Amino acid sequence: MKISVITVSYNNCGTLADTLNSVAAQSHPDVEHIIIDGGSKDGTAALLAQWQQRLGPVVSEPDRGIYDAMNKGLALATGDYIGFLNADDVYADPSSLSRLHHAMLAETPDFCYGDLVYVRPNDLDHVVRRWTSGSFDSERLRQGWMPPHPTFYVRRNALPPGKCFDATMRIAADYEFMLGMMTRPGISAAYVPEVLVRMRTGGASNRSLGALWRKSREDLRAMRRHRVGGLATLLAKNLRKIPQFLA
Numbered sequence: 001m002k003i004s005v006i007t008v009s010y011n012n013c014g015t016l017a018d019t020l021n022s023v024a025a026q027s028h029p030d031v032e033h034i035i036i037d038g039g040s041k042d043g044t045a046a047l048l049a050q051w052q053q054r055l056g057p058v059v060s061e062p063d064r065g066i067y068d069a070m071n072k073g074l075a076l077a078t079g080d081y082i083g084f085l086n087a088d089d090v091y092a093d094p095s096s097l098s099r100l101h102h103a104m105l106a107e108t109p110d111f112c113y114g115d116l117v118y119v120r121p122n123d124l125d126h127v128v129r130r131w132t133s134g135s136f137d138s139e140r141l142r143q144g145w146m147p148p149h150p151t152f153y154v155r156r157n158a159l160p161p162g163k164c165f166d167a168t169m170r171i172a173a174d175y176e177f178m179l180g181m182m183t184r185p186g187i188s189a190a191y192v193p194e195v196l197v198r199m200r201t202g203g204a205s206n207r208s209l210g211a212l213w214r215k216s217r218e219d220l221r222a223m224r225r226h227r228v229g230g231l232a233t234l235l236a237k238n239l240r241k242i243p244q245f246l247a
């Protein structure tokens with residue numbers, strides 16, 4: 001079973017090497033690693049040239065933002081399951097994709113996911129927040145529940161025709177994309193109750209009050225689009241983060 005891993009990058013040369021090494025170290029034997037670079041000017045091109053023989057499709061050209069780039073990756077993916085690994089994140093260990101693969105084989109779910117930890121940017125072993133997902137139940141979506149996007153893998157044949165990220169959003173299109181999958185009638189899911197990804201802190205949604213405000217507006221737009229709630233759901237979604245720091 002082939003797994004496609006899509007990494008979107010723009011001027012991430014300083015951390016992209018960690019991501020490339022992490023994917024290459026995976027014990028699962030059939031991984032298609034797709035790189036969509038926005039035309040970086042920081043040495044990314046030279047780094048990717050060194051890795052050329054170990055990568056799948058590589059695209060380096062200007063784009064209209066991160067979600068436009070992610071849609072390019074979706075269009076190129078040929079794996080049975082497709083997921084994303086950010087250009088500054090890594091897998092928790094070399095068996096992360098193998099553990100997902102075991103769930104894929106056992107249940108053939110429409111999507112599967114696991115747990116994630118946030119780590120310090122300069123110390124991937126220093127955990128500052130732990131996201132324990134729990135089992136999927138569509139009713140929990142109204143309570144603000146969601147799985148971490150970097151652990152979310154969707155079966156390619158389960159994607160509706162034309163399904164892609166809403167490129168009019170700047171921060172929350174990954175949440176909207178997952179809601180679009182998780183609210184489909186008869187959808188099936190598999191949860192791997194283990195940490196699969198280490199994610200560096202400092203994402204786009206937390207960079208300023210303006211970014212937090214925009215993310216909240218986009219989250220609410222996604223909730224209403226997929227009929228999983230409104231302001232109460234948005235509040236619950238944000239409150240769910242507090243126990244992650246205490247864990």
